[in-house]
Amino acid sequence: MTGWSSITAVDTHDIRFPTSRELDGSDAMNPDPDYSAAYVVLRTDDPDGHEGHGFAFTIGRGNDVQTAAIGALRPYLIGRPVSATLADLGGLWRELVHDSQLRWLGPEKGVMHMAIGAVVNALWDLAAKRAGLPLWRLLSRMSPEELVDLVDFRYLTDALTRDEALEILRQGVPGRAEREAEILRDGYPAYTTSPGWLGYDDDKLRRLCREAVDDGFTQIKLKVGADLDDDRRRLRIARDECGPDIRIAVDANQRWDVPDAIAWVGALSPYEIWWVEEPTSPDDVLGHAAIAKAIAPIRVATGEHVQNRIVFKQLLQLGGLSFLQIDAARVAGVNENIAILLLAAKFGVPVCPHAGGVGLCELVQHLSMFDYVAVSRSQQDRTIEYVDHLHEHFADPAVVRGGRYRAPTAPGFSSTMLPASLAAYSHIELP
Amino acid sequence: MTGWSSITAVDTHDIRFPTSRELDGSDAMNPDPDYSAAYVVLRTDDPDGHEGHGFAFTIGRGNDVQTAAIGALRPYLIGRPVSATLADLGGLWRELVHDSQLRWLGPEKGVMHMAIGAVVNALWDLAAKRAGLPLWRLLSRMSPEELVDLVDFRYLTDALTRDEALEILRQGVPGRAEREAEILRDGYPAYTTSPGWLGYDDDKLRRLCREAVDDGFTQIKLKVGADLDDDRRRLRIARDECGPDIRIAVDANQRWDVPDAIAWVGALSPYEIWWVEEPTSPDDVLGHAAIAKAIAPIRVATGEHVQNRIVFKQLLQLGGLSFLQIDAARVAGVNENIAILLLAAKFGVPVCPHAGGVGLCELVQHLSMFDYVAVSRSQQDRTIEYVDHLHEHFADPAVVRGGRYRAPTAPGFSSTMLPASLAAYSHIELP
Numbered sequence: 001m002t003g004w005s006s007i008t009a010v011d012t013h014d015i016r017f018p019t020s021r022e023l024d025g026s027d028a029m030n031p032d033p034d035y036s037a038a039y040v041v042l043r044t045d046d047p048d049g050h051e052g053h054g055f056a057f058t059i060g061r062g063n064d065v066q067t068a069a070i071g072a073l074r075p076y077l078i079g080r081p082v083s084a085t086l087a088d089l090g091g092l093w094r095e096l097v098h099d100s101q102l103r104w105l106g107p108e109k110g111v112m113h114m115a116i117g118a119v120v121n122a123l124w125d126l127a128a129k130r131a132g133l134p135l136w137r138l139l140s141r142m143s144p145e146e147l148v149d150l151v152d153f154r155y156l157t158d159a160l161t162r163d164e165a166l167e168i169l170r171q172g173v174p175g176r177a178e179r180e181a182e183i184l185r186d187g188y189p190a191y192t193t194s195p196g197w198l199g200y201d202d203d204k205l206r207r208l209c210r211e212a213v214d215d216g217f218t219q220i221k222l223k224v225g226a227d228l229d230d231d232r233r234r235l236r237i238a239r240d241e242c243g244p245d246i247r248i249a250v251d252a253n254q255r256w257d258v259p260d261a262i263a264w265v266g267a268l269s270p271y272e273i274w275w276v277e278e279p280t281s282p283d284d285v286l287g288h289a290a291i292a293k294a295i296a297p298i299r300v301a302t303g304e305h306v307q308n309r310i311v312f313k314q315l316l317q318l319g320g321l322s323f324l325q326i327d328a329a330r331v332a333g334v335n336e337n338i339a340i341l342l343l344a345a346k347f348g349v350p351v352c353p354h355a356g357g358v359g360l361c362e363l364v365q366h367l368s369m370f371d372y373v374a375v376s377r378s379q380q381d382r383t384i385e386y387v388d389h390l391h392e393h394f395a396d397p398a399v400v401r402g403g404r405y406r407a408p409t410a411p412g413f414s415s416t417m418l419p420a421s422l423a424a425y426s427h428i429e430l431p
Numbered sequence: 432m433t434g435w436s437s438i439t440a441v442d443t444h445d446i447r448f449p450t451s452r453e454l455d456g457s458d459a460m461n462p463d464p465d466y467s468a469a470y471v472v473l474r475t476d477d478p479d480g481h482e483g484h485g486f487a488f489t490i491g492r493g494n495d496v497q498t499a500a501i502g503a504l505r506p507y508l509i510g511r512p513v514s515a516t517l518a519d520l521g522g523l524w525r526e527l528v529h530d531s532q533l534r535w536l537g538p539e540k541g542v543m544h545m546a547i548g549a550v551v552n553a554l555w556d557l558a559a560k561r562a563g564l565p566l567w568r569l570l571s572r573m574s575p576e577e578l579v580d581l582v583d584f585r586y587l588t589d590a591l592t593r594d595e596a597l598e599i600l601r602q603g604v605p606g607r608a609e610r611e612a613e614i615l616r617d618g619y620p621a622y623t624t625s626p627g628w629l630g631y632d633d634d635k636l637r638r639l640c641r642e643a644v645d646d647g648f649t650q651i652k653l654k655v656g657a658d659l660d661d662d663r664r665r666l667r668i669a670r671d672e673c674g675p676d677i678r679i680a681v682d683a684n685q686r687w688d689v690p691d692a693i694a695w696v697g698a699l700s701p702y703e704i705w706w707v708e709e710p711t712s713p714d715d716v717l718g719h720a721a722i723a724k725a726i727a728p729i730r731v732a733t734g735e736h737v738q739n740r741i742v743f744k745q746l747l748q749l750g751g752l753s754f755l756q757i758d759a760a761r762v763a764g765v766n767e768n769i770a771i772l773l774l775a776a777k778f779g780v781p782v783c784p785h786a787g788g789v790g791l792c793e794l795v796q797h798l799s800m801f802d803y804v805a806v807s808r809s810q811q812d813r814t815i816e817y818v819d820h821l822h823e824h825f826a827d828p829a830v831v832r833g834g835r836y837r838a839p840t841a842p843g844f845s846s847t848m849l850p851a852s853l854a855a856y857s858h859i860e861l862p
Contacts, residue, residue, distance in 0.1 A: 033532065061503070061532040062543060068499045069542065072492070100461045101492035107685070107736060108714070110541015111500065112493060155712040158689035158721065254538070258589035281586040283539070283741040285716055286748055290589065305538060310714040317717055 005046030005082045010074040010119075013039040014067040014427040015417070016060060017358065017390060034060030035390060036427075037358045038067040038115070039417065042122045044082050052126030053416040056114040057329045057357045063427065069115035072102075077119065086127040090150040093120060093335045097152065109307035113332050120333025121363065125413035135334070135413040136369035140180055144169035147374070151339045155310045159317055165342045172374045179373045187404035188368055189379060190386040191219035191249070193356060195238065198223045202237055209241035216403030219247035219274065219383055225255035228267055235271040244272075249301065251277035258287040262294040275301040275323050282306050288320030301325055304354035308332070309339045316347040323381070327354045328363035334413075337367050341375045350380065356387035361398040362414040365405045393421035436477030436513045441505040441550075444470040445498045445858040446848070447491060448789065448821060457630035459656035460684040465491035466789045466821060467858075469498040469546070470848065473553045475513050483557030484847040487545040488760045488788040494858065500546035503533075508550065517558040521581040524551060524766045528583065540738035544763055551764025552794065556844035566765070566844045567800035571611055575600035578805070582770045586741045590748055596773045603805045610804045618835035619799055620810060621817040622650035622680070624787060626669065629654045633668055640672035647834035650678035650705065650814055656686035659698055666702040675703075680732065682708035689718040693725040706732040706754050713737050719751030732756055735785035739763070740770045747778040754812070758785045759794035765844075768798050772806045781811065787818035792829040793845035796836045824852035 018034035036059060042052035056066050076096060085092055096116045097108060105112040128135040139147070148165050192215075195208035205222075212220050222238055224231040231250070238248055250273055256264060261279035276298055280287045282305035292300045303325030306312055315321045324344045326337050344351045351371055353364040361384070368384050376382070384405055391397035395416040399406040408414050451463035467490060473483035487497050507527060516523055527547045528539060536543040559566040570578070579596050623646075626639035636653075643651050653669055655662040662681070669679055681704055687695060692710035707729055711718045713736035723731045734756030737743055746752045755775045757768050775782045782802055784795040792815070799815050807813070815836055822828035826847040830837040839845050 033535075059532050059535045061530070062500075062536045065496070065500045065503045065543065065546075066536060069493075069496045072496045099492065101464065101490050103460070104464075104490045105493045105497060105545075106541050107712075109537075109738060111536050111543055112496065112541060114536075115496075155688055155715060155718070157691075158718060257586055260588075281538075281741050283739065284586060284745065286745045287586070287589060307540065308714065310712050314715065314717045 005044050007042055007077050007080045007082060007085070008045045009041075009043040010071070010077050011041040011043065012067050012071045013041075013422050014064050015039050015358075015422060015425045016063055016427040017425055018060065035358045036060050036063040037417070038063055038070055038118060039422065040070045040118050040122050042077065042119075042126060046082055048130065050126055050129040052122035052129070054118040054120070054122030054125060054413070055329065055359060055415065056118045057360055066111055066114060069111045070118050073115060073119050082126075086123065086130070089120070089123060089127070090152070090335060092123065093150070093332065094152055096120070097332055108310070108332070113308065114330060117329055117331055117333040117336070120335060121329070121413060121415060124334045125415045129412040132411045134366065134408045134410060136183075136366040136373070136408070137180065139334075139366070139370040140176060140373040144173065147338060150335045151342065152335070153339075156313055156339065156343070159313045160343050160346050164346060168342060168345050169374060172377050175377065176373050179377065183369050183372060183407045187406045188365065188372065189383040190217065190400045190403055190405050191221060191247070191383045192217045192386050193221045193251070194388055195220050196222035196251070198226055202234070205234060206237055206241050209238050213242055213246060218245070218403060219249060221249040221251055221277070221385070223253065224250040224268070225252035225264070228264060231268060232271070235268065239271060247274035248272065249274045249277060252279050254278045254281055254305070256280050258284070258290055261291045265291070265295045265298060269295070269298060273298050275299050277301040277325070278305070283311070285311065285314040285318055285320055288315060289318040292320055292322070299323065301352065303327060304330060306330070309336055309343065312340050313343055316343055316349060322349065323352045324349050325352055325354045326364065326367060328360055328367060334367070341367065341371050345375050350378070350382045351376065352382055353384045355385040358390050359394060359415060359417070361386055361391070362394050362396070365398055365408060366413060369407060393417050436475050438473055438508050438511045438513060438516070439476045440472075440474040441502070441508050442472040442474065443498050443502045444472075444853050445494050446470050446789070446853060446856045447494055447858040448856055450820070451491070457628050458654040458682065458684045459629060459686040461490060467491050467494040468789045468848070469494055469501055469549060470853065471501045471549050471553050473508065473557060477513055479561065481557055481560040483553035483560070485549040485551070485553030485556060485844070486760060486790060486846065487549045488791055497542055497545060500542045501549050504546060504550050513557075517554060517561070520551070520554060520558070521583070521766060523554065524581070524763065525583055527551070528763055539741070539763070544739065545761060548760055548762055548764040548767070551766060552760065552844060552846060555765045556846045560843045563842045565797065565839045565841060567614075567797040567804070567839070568611065570765075570797070570801040571607060571804040575604065578769060581766045582773065583766070584770075587744055587770065587774070590744045591774050591777050595777060599773060599776050600805060603808050606808070607804050610808065614800050614803060615838045618837045619796065619803065620814040621648065621831045621834055621836050622652060622678070622814045623648045624652045624682070624816055624818050626651055627653035627682070629657055633665070636665060637668055637672050640669050644673055644677060647832075649676070649834055650680060652680040652682055652708070652816070654684065655681040655699070656683035656695070659695060662699060663702070666699065670702060678705035679703065680705045680708060683710050685709045685712055685736070687711050689715070689721055692722045696722070696726045696729060700726070700729060704729050706730050708732040708756070709736070714742070716742065716745040716749055716751055719746060720749040723751055723753070730754065732783065734758060735761060737761070740767055740774065743771050743774055747774055747780060753780065754783045755780050756783055756785045757795065757798060759791055759798060765798070772798065772802050776806050781809070781813045782807065783813055784815045786816040789821050790825060790846060790848070792817055792822070793825050793827070796829055796839060797844060800838060824848050
């Protein structure tokens, strides 16, 4: 690589994996998600030929808007020197997130924030490829000072200062090599959501529960919230099939208001629930705290729709969650997720990432492995969601065996989709 | 009008005014805004020829993304029957906001939520034009039952139920006609931000303060947060020029972390500050509450960047604000703002709308006037922001005289921009 190369192209792709391409826009209430990616490829004129790949995950309609938002960042990137940019990704993050005009479109939330996340993650992919390391190992080799320089502490200092973050990271320096070797050998715990989709009948639920246990998973998750009697029956079936030693979490996907959540979870409390996920709106910090207090000792998990570090800060300050579910593509990329990992460490809350969708398993495994090596140094009650679909479209797919994510070893962020998949699933808007 | 007409076109315009040249609108976080509108025109095949106009307000870059997001709603609107749609705007609101796929892009925040707001407001403009009434009078004639049907109480019921909202509105039925006549005669209180932009020198500040008092305003607002000595000097100048009877509010535009806000406002406390606006991130409910407690008796105002009714609910529950600043184009339109007006009434907090920008004065006056006639029934400590620019681009511009907004009387939502302005300020992306 040379010191003088620059970013020459920001290519975007509207990628959708639909069973219903012909129905786009014609069925406004279609409840089936079309897993999609607003995908970006950064190219440079460096002779090394490396590209940076990143994406925002959506579930179909609006993926064109998300893709346009990524494209709108082109002027901030084209012509930028590669080495200097990658050497100060904290600086670039601040420049994009605090751009006074773009900021008006959030601030720090929704479409524009996810667009910045896609670009930031693509830059990290490029950095890791250039370093010849998988991202989790690249991050795990950075000094505490380098890591805190990646983080924007704006709006966090009443809960976490730069000095406190430095101290957390310095405590994690001893033993990094041992923990990295442990991850390479043993991987990282996973749980599976595959048995639990609401659309499955009882026989399929029973069969998938058995398979999950046979595959070595020690935690599964069921969707709840549509019908209380169904939820009770499905929880009984799952517990019967899994036995007493498997953790069973439930996920309401924001279905309830605060009083409904408290009543519904109360009705499910005989079934030994490991956590209740997304009981209400991800914006409702006070609501989460009220629910958490009312349903204890059952605990609350949330995060896949939490818009940024500022809302996570408050959920932690108020005890609104007991499991923090980062998402690799919801907030503004690796940098903001490092801030969130540090907040979780400060408050002593385990991070159990959201995954599934398109490529979310591929990305987020790097963040949990880095968390173990350099931040939390614990796998206690920590586990990454796993859903077994769409991995075949990635050059370096996530691999789960024996209920554990195997450590990615290829250089990069595992975010590169196969060229054939990009071509085959590019969305074309019908007139 | 016929009963069988339908929506035939959703035209969008990327409109930008080069306001950064004069530093109008400059503050501690927004040094060079180019006031912009992602503008939408709904057309129908009804022989009455009425159009519905609406927009999202932005400050420049990214207005193309915002415009694309509005365009993405086209399939939800084209072909929809006009009369039936306008007769159930609560139903349309739920359909757009809770669309399972679009929802992923928020949920209920940022670019996609503002796009829905622009469309919902355009539909209200169309409804009011067809009714031959300015929007505030159309809303003021709806029954309590019709009004609560416009509101989505999802995620609100721990603070405000449909029945409680009905009761608030029923209490406001007696005297509606008198209050409507009072608004038509006397208008509604305004305050001015014109003197206070950070980019103005002391002489201009002094002159504009004098003009504000001469023009009949009883409240002004200064931007603060960039430099403490400057803030002190400017507050002294403003107090000298305005005298002791004029309320002086200050606006930090989210500049501070929580500890900084407390310290900075403490240093400004000798200057008799009416409110401190946006002391920190609009996402930080707990932060606002901590600041409000620490700086009392100085009070907190916020809202122009508050993403939705759920965050307003929490700010009210926790006492994080004493003045609630709705924005007509940030949340999902009239319907969500009615929810927020009802929340404010429930908690007894005065609503003092954010305005300025492009067309925000034009829109939000309707909401405050409706609030007075049918919801809060009070003008005590209530006042709408006024900034004297860009009104000349509107067909029915906001008029402030003697420190009061005059009641709009033309049918519609005052949202229609002149065709010549749409043509002259359409943004063309240079390659």
